[in-house]
Amino acid sequence: MCLAVPGKVVAVEERDGTRMAQVDFGGAVKEVCLAYLPDIEVGDYAIVHVGFALQRLDEKSALATLELFAQIGALDEEFGDPWQRAAAEAGTAVPASVSSQPHVVSEEA
Secondary structure (H helix, E strand, C coil): CCEEEEEEEEEEEEEECCEEEEEEECCCCEEEEECCCCCCCCCCCCECCCHHHHEEEEEHHHHHHHHHHHHCCCHHHCCCHHHHHHHHHCCCCCCCCHHHHCCCEECCC
């Protein structure tokens, strides 16, 4: 599934002439392109789809949407730990060296 998910901008930087951000989606942090929202700042919320921030969103709406997504399991499906999923499917435990790593997902273009 590929959702448009609200997230909070936690860091902004310019890379090769393009504004990029680290965006927190309820615990999963991903790299997002800000080309469509050039004036968004740290602390703002945005709807993100396939790595692009598409629309600014108020905090109340963003948090309500994240809560609904969490209730239906959409956040786990979209951002869940791939090591945990693979281990569950294999019927084994995740090695300690892997499971202790922070959940940060970076998508290279």
